[in-house]
Amino acid sequence: MTQIKSILATDCGSTTTKAILIEKQGDEYRLVVRGEAPTTVEAPFDDVTVGVVNAVREVEELAGKRILDGSSHIITPTQDDGSGVDIYLSTSSAGGGLQMTVAGVVKAMSAESAERAALGAGAIIIDVIAVDDGRKDFEKVKRIRELRPDMILMSGGTDGGTVKHLVELSEMLVSADPRPRLGIGMNIPVIYAGNKDAREPVAEVLDKRVDLRVVDNLRPSLDRENLDPAREAIHELFLQHVMQQAPGYSKLSDWVSSGIMSTPNAVGKIIQTVAEQLDINVLAADIGGATTDVFSVFGGIYNRTVSANLGMSYSICNVLAEAKTTGIGRWVPFDFDEARLRNSLRNKMIRPTTIPQTLRDLRIEQAVSREALRLAFEHHKTLARSLKGVQSVRTMADSIDQQETGQTLVNMMSLDMIIGSGGVLSHAPRRVEAAYMMLDAYQPEGVTMLAVDSIFMMPQLGVLSVVHPEAAAQVFERDCLIKLGHVIAPIGRIKHGESACSVTIGDKTHEVAFGSLKLVPIPAGESVDAVIKPARKLDVGEGRGKEKNCKIEGGVVGLIIDCRGRPMALPEDPSARIAKLIEWHKALGMEAE
Amino acid sequence: MGTAYTPGLKISSGTIINKTRRLPLKGQVMVSVGDRVDSGTVVARTEIPGVMQTVRVAEILGLEPPDALAALNVKQGDKVEAGQVIAMTKSFFGLFKSECKSPFNGTVELITSATGHVGVRLKPLPVEVDAYIKGTISEVIPDEGVVVQTYGALVQGIFGVGGERTGKIVVPSHSISDALTEDMINESHAGQVLIGGAGVTIGALKKAASIGVNGIVVGAIVDTDLIDYLGHDIGVAITGQEDIATTLILTEGFGSIQMAERTYKLLKSLEGRTVSINGATQIRAGVIRPEVVAPLDEPSERRETESGSQTLEIGSTVRIIREPYFGALGTVTKLPPELVEVESGAVVRVLEAELGGGKIVSVPRANVEIIET
Numbered sequence: 001m002t003q004i005k006s007i008l009a010t011d012c013g014s015t016t017t018k019a020i021l022i023e024k025q026g027d028e029y030r031l032v033v034r035g036e037a038p039t040t041v042e043a044p045f046d047d048v049t050v051g052v053v054n055a056v057r058e059v060e061e062l063a064g065k066r067i068l069d070g071s072s073h074i075i076t077p078t079q080d081d082g083s084g085v086d087i088y089l090s091t092s093s094a095g096g097g098l099q100m101t102v103a104g105v106v107k108a109m110s111a112e113s114a115e116r117a118a119l120g121a122g123a124i125i126i127d128v129i130a131v132d133d134g135r136k137d138f139e140k141v142k143r144i145r146e147l148r149p150d151m152i153l154m155s156g157g158t159d160g161g162t163v164k165h166l167v168e169l170s171e172m173l174v175s176a177d178p179r180p181r182l183g184i185g186m187n188i189p190v191i192y193a194g195n196k197d198a199r200e201p202v203a204e205v206l207d208k209r210v211d212l213r214v215v216d217n218l219r220p221s222l223d224r225e226n227l228d229p230a231r232e233a234i235h236e237l238f239l240q241h242v243m244q245q246a247p248g249y250s251k252l253s254d255w256v257s258s259g260i261m262s263t264p265n266a267v268g269k270i271i272q273t274v275a276e277q278l279d280i281n282v283l284a285a286d287i288g289g290a291t292t293d294v295f296s297v298f299g300g301i302y303n304r305t306v307s308a309n310l311g312m313s314y315s316i317c318n319v320l321a322e323a324k325t326t327g328i329g330r331w332v333p334f335d336f337d338e339a340r341l342r343n344s345l346r347n348k349m350i351r352p353t354t355i356p357q358t359l360r361d362l363r364i365e366q367a368v369s370r371e372a373l374r375l376a377f378e379h380h381k382t383l384a385r386s387l388k389g390v391q392s393v394r395t396m397a398d399s400i401d402q403q404e405t406g407q408t409l410v411n412m413m414s415l416d417m418i419i420g421s422g423g424v425l426s427h428a429p430r431r432v433e434a435a436y437m438m439l440d441a442y443q444p445e446g447v448t449m450l451a452v453d454s455i456f457m458m459p460q461l462g463v464l465s466v467v468h469p470e471a472a473a474q475v476f477e478r479d480c481l482i483k484l485g486h487v488i489a490p491i492g493r494i495k496h497g498e499s500a501c502s503v504t505i506g507d508k509t510h511e512v513a514f515g516s517l518k519l520v521p522i523p524a525g526e527s528v529d530a531v532i533k534p535a536r537k538l539d540v541g542e543g544r545g546k547e548k549n550c551k552i553e554g555g556v557v558g559l560i561i562d563c564r565g566r567p568m569a570l571p572e573d574p575s576a577r578i579a580k581l582i583e584w585h586k587a588l589g590m591e592a593e
Numbered sequence: 594m595g596t597a598y599t600p601g602l603k604i605s606s607g608t609i610i611n612k613t614r615r616l617p618l619k620g621q622v623m624v625s626v627g628d629r630v631d632s633g634t635v636v637a638r639t640e641i642p643g644v645m646q647t648v649r650v651a652e653i654l655g656l657e658p659p660d661a662l663a664a665l666n667v668k669q670g671d672k673v674e675a676g677q678v679i680a681m682t683k684s685f686f687g688l689f690k691s692e693c694k695s696p697f698n699g700t701v702e703l704i705t706s707a708t709g710h711v712g713v714r715l716k717p718l719p720v721e722v723d724a725y726i727k728g729t730i731s732e733v734i735p736d737e738g739v740v741v742q743t744y745g746a747l748v749q750g751i752f753g754v755g756g757e758r759t760g761k762i763v764v765p766s767h768s769i770s771d772a773l774t775e776d777m778i779n780e781s782h783a784g785q786v787l788i789g790g791a792g793v794t795i796g797a798l799k800k801a802a803s804i805g806v807n808g809i810v811v812g813a814i815v816d817t818d819l820i821d822y823l824g825h826d827i828g829v830a831i832t833g834q835e836d837i838a839t840t841l842i843l844t845e846g847f848g849s850i851q852m853a854e855r856t857y858k859l860l861k862s863l864e865g866r867t868v869s870i871n872g873a874t875q876i877r878a879g880v881i882r883p884e885v886v887a888p889l890d891e892p893s894e895r896r897e898t899e900s901g902s903q904t905l906e907i908g909s910t911v912r913i914i915r916e917p918y919f920g921a922l923g924t925v926t927k928l929p930p931e932l933v934e935v936e937s938g939a940v941v942r943v944l945e946a947e948l949g950g951g952k953i954v955s956v957p958r959a960n961v962e963i964i965e966t
Contacts, residue, residue: 042880141644167707168647174703174712175645185619185736201707309829314876318828342816344916346847349830350752350876354915354960355939361916362937429938 004468006078008059008067008085009460010052011263012039012094012252015289015313015352016423017051019059020457021067021085022464022475029471031479034455035059038353040248041094047248048094049255074255089467090256091459093263093288094246098122098238099181101149103129103173105156105165110194113219114155116303116383117193117227121234122264124291124308129172131156131165137172144176151237152178152188152210153230154202157195159220166198170205177209187211189237193218193230213237238262258467264293266462267421268304270476271295273465275302277473280416283442285373286458287422289313289352292376296384298409303384307376312424313352316368320345323371330570331367331440333581333592334360360593362429366437369424373441381408412445413491413541419481421453428452432519432588435484435557443568445491446541447532447550450484450557483524485555490538491566500538500563504531505552510561515580517587518561522554560588602749602844602882602962604856610747610886611731614722615738617641622733630724630741632759632869637722637738643715646697650680651709653693658709664693665711671701673713680711725757726869727888745888746863748844748856750810753872753883754823754832755840760786760807760870762863762887769851773797773811782806786868786885788860791851793841798822802838808870810860810885812845812852819847833873833881840872842883845912850920853912853964863887905963911946915960922964923948 007022007029017039021032035058040051053072060067066083069075075084100123104111107130115128126147129140152173156166173190180188190210192202199214206212215229239259253260261269267286275282275297284295292310296303309318320328325338341364348354348365356362385408420426420438428434434452444450457480465472490501493514500514505528512518514535522528530552536545552559564584571577585592620639624630651661664680673679673695680693695713703712728743765777766789773789775796783804789797789811795818801809802822820826823835844852868887875881905911909925923946933943933955941957948954 137647138644145644164708167705168710171645171647171703171705171708171710171712175647177642177645179618198707201705204707205703205705315829317826317830321826321828339815339817340848343846343848344919346816347914347919350846350874351914351962352876355941355957356937357915357935357939357957357960358917359937362939427939429940 004086004471006085007087007089007464007468007471008056008074009089009464010055010091011266011457011459012048012051012090012092012246013263013288014093015039017048017055017094018456018460019052019055020460021059021063021065022471024471028478029474031457031475033059033062034457035062039094041246045247047251048092048246049248049251052090052252052255076257087257087467088255089258089460089463090252091261091263091266091463092246092249092252094249098151098234098262099124099126099149100151100153100234101125101127101129101144101147101178102153103155103169105131105162105169105194107133109222110156110219112383112385113225113227114153114193114230116225117155117218117230118153118234119305119383120227120268120303121231122238122262122304122306123234124306129169131169140172141176144173144178148179148181149188150181151234152190153234154190154192155194155218155230157198157217158222159196159217161195161197163195163198163201166194167201167205170202174205174209189213191215191230191233191237193233235262235265258463261463261466263459264304264306266459267293268295268302269462269465270458270472271419272297272302273469273473274417274419274476274481275300278416281411281414282417282419283410283415284419284421285376285425287312287369287372287376287420287424289423290315292372292422294376294380296380296410298384298411298414301384301409303380303409305376305380305383307372307379310372310376312365312369312372312422313348315349316345317349319368319372319375322375327371328364328367330577331370331581332364333578333585334363335574335578336364359591363593365424366428366433369437370441373437377442381410384409412443412448415444415446415448417449417451418442418444419451419453421456421458423456426453426456430590431482431484432557432590435487435560436584436588436590439487439560439562440568443566444487444489444562445566447486447488447548447552449486449553450555450560452482452484454480454482483553483555484557485522485524485559486552487560487562488530488532488540488552489562489564489566490534490540492538492544493565493569494535494537498535500535501540501561502533503559503561504533505529512561512563514563514565516563517584518563519558519588520561521558522552523558524555526554528552528554602751603747604749604853604859604964605747606859606862607744607889608747610726610728610743610745612724612726612728612741612886613734613738614725614741615734616722617720619736620720622736622739624730624733624739626730626733628730629728630730631727632723632725632867634724635721636724636730636741639720640717641720643699643717645702645712645714646699648679648693648695648697648711648713649709650693650711654680654682654691656682656709658706661709662704662706665704667701667711669701669704672699673701674698725871726886727867743886743888745886746859747887748810748860748885750842750844750874750883750885751846752830752832752874752876753840753842754819754827754835754874755808755837755872756833756835757869757871757873758786758807758840759867760784761865761867762786762788762860764788764861764864766790769812769854769857772849773809775800778804778806780804786810786870788857788864789852790857792849794818795821798839798841806839808840808842808872810842810844810870813843813848813850814841815849816847830874830876832875833871835872840870842870842872842885845920846914848919853922855964860885905944905958905961910964911944911961912964913946913954913956913960914962915956918948918954918956921948921954923954926953
């Protein structure tokens, strides 16, 4: 790997194709330039490589280096005259995503494990069928028929457990005779990852009727999940059946130096690497045009969810449908006409590549993003859970604290870092806007670092981390991850205007009243000792009213002391709400409109 | 961006149109290359297998699965009728019989040894695909479908709801700035395709649906009126399957936006002609736009095929598709190469365009679409 000096990596998203050029400068790899162009899976081009060439051409122009030959092919390896690159890599989500149906015996156990396996492999779940899901058999058969998933993941039973229910699930699949979304005349791929004792009878029922793959049980015992074999099988089938259907994909496959990775898998890889290397709990979101992917690593456990219809362009009206104008409107710092707002979001949906020209338009789009991020995060919390059905040994003290099994693994107080990625966050005109969006959407607790993917290049670095981990790590740290700064947010509520928290840094103490935000500039790369004293009823991680001593790191935004309370509540009265929003915008140095 | 392009929608008074008509499953193609077809001609046919119903023989007879299979008197592939005994046991020296009857007509497809269940597949459901447009079969996709080709006018909309329909074009509105209102629609419009200007009222939509108007093509609709018409909200722009009487096609967007003059003039020139319309829209990979197709099969009517440029250049006619100039038409006067900071703070490539009244505006290049001329 030491001989690799220049790397070109592209990510073909559903809306935009991004290209980055990385070169070894001295002893380290650095991002040189970035280019982008619209993705070209649609008419009149119908070929993803056209967008790739356009994005690379921009890289060529900006870098002053020839990368494409006369036939618009990427030159690899680097030639004697300096043209070309040593390796070319790509990720893609341009094929429209992987759509799956998952089936399990018990909805809260095997079906949920199957859901986690599928989501972790980058799928969009279009339905979860379980023996106990409350629907009648004919309703499930009808549903399976109506949906045209790319594949089905079937699970259930611990090893040595139920066989009958799995055979019945198989009979249901045969009954429905599901057809795949792509490829007329093809049998639908079904991955069986259930009780190993049921493999034969299940195969007897499904054989020749579906394209059956058998992998290890993803819930071999009640207290153990084994998601990797199912995830690998999903990924392999995804590459074979779905991604290759994206127009021009096979051509792109011939160009790359290593296999094309799906965009969400690539982002997941880099997030896991960050959590592992820094030994921290991380929450990350990639908000795109069609979907919002959420990744988390808590206590070393990685989870990923896709909110298939929450996005900022194609899916913007689904955010509207779920959050309603009241949900979106509560973040807008001015009076707005509801009908006009609805029409303008619809127009964004049908013309997804437009960008806000006016500040008012930007504020509305950023309000939508808060709701998209919040809704996707809620979805993530429901899936990132400890195993259900596991009996834990409890002490008397535990039994007073009636915690059920299946609690979410997401613990905001123990969260160390939130990373935002995707157009609305990475390309926010001012970095403080990205911090503010994440602050409102996630409402971090205690002390948390906020960061953004500088120019939306985590997918490319994810695929690079597989081929050249050193280069990926260096570029990620130096050029990709922009630390915005720490946020200090006490949980609990007290009277508005009362002193909520004081933060002493050196000889200066910053007092912040409840209901207020304060920005304290601490430059990026600087680290200071801080003493945080919350009010008697508030908690920053050490218990109510207890002082916390910690290191606070600066960033391009600085330290934000957020004393708006957790859970945060906005004034009900519209004019009081707008006044509060304007006050917070000012506190962070932004204009409201 | 290195190669900024903003493709517009196809609006052509004469062009070659190809439509692929495919079955959802493999089946039989009913026509051959060169055949002339009408929009309603069935070009391919297949049968979707019926649902398989499970008869729980073991449970019904109170037997273990292996014993239930031994009691079966049918095998895989056998046809069975409702009420037919498919399994029977005798006990107590043959004096007491237990019977299991099939509740369904169908074919035995599955006998499961692990559960003692018998799967009876109900009779298949026929599916037919029609030609959708009047034209000639230019290609046969074996066992799957055909490509129908025609020469005609084509208007692509930006968004629509409702499926494929045909009808004669009628233009009750008087100008591109008119909204189609209830009073403009009457019983004589049943089965026809109505063209409006800037929009359509909810009253007009509902009246059109009750009369049986096949389609409405207008510039725009107010979002809440669309929800009222459909009876539900639209989350993502994947449409075409709505259970509505009248297909609706928007040429410009949401709100009140007058139809582009060129589109209106073209549709008006087609008044009295039978057109095929489809509201199906999919604004994702593999984009599908709603459309109006008017076959023009008389050679004397054949017009020049317009090939529009997809490249933004000085002199290009563009429509601004975002605030603050949403809907305005203009001519590109300048394409400055350098990045410019716009009011929102975004630093982007812009263009300058002269609007109708001579006003020069600067807008991000991403916020315009080219209008083919």
